[in-house]
Amino acid sequence: MEYSIAFREKNGRGYTDNCPYIVMPPFGDLNSCQRDADAMIKAGYQDVTVFKVMSSLENLLKTATVAWDYVKRNKVRCAGAGVDIYRYGRIRRSL
DSSP states (O other): OEEEEEEOOOTTTSSSSSSSSOOOBBBSSSHHHHHHHHHHHHHTTTEEEEEOOOSSSSHHHHHOOOOHHHHHTTTTEEETTTOOOSSSSOOOOOO
16 A cells, blocks of 8 residues: 655645645655655645555546545545644644
8 A cells, every 4th residue: 555645835735726736656654654744744734635545646647636535535544743634624733
């Protein structure tokens, strides 16, 4: 299983309105992916979401099907650094 991270820039922009930026290449393990997602959140990136890559991500990118709805359907719940990083939408800091 591979994992990747979808996100918007610090100013809230994505690749398009419906498509996020995607971290490439995908991660081979969830722990590394979570660690990078936590770092991105701390750096101020928005809508940081870890998701499972269910088919070849390169093929998905070629067909432009990596949209937020795909990311949301395949998101992975993960905890780290006191932040809920699986949540679709704005990043919310946990208390």
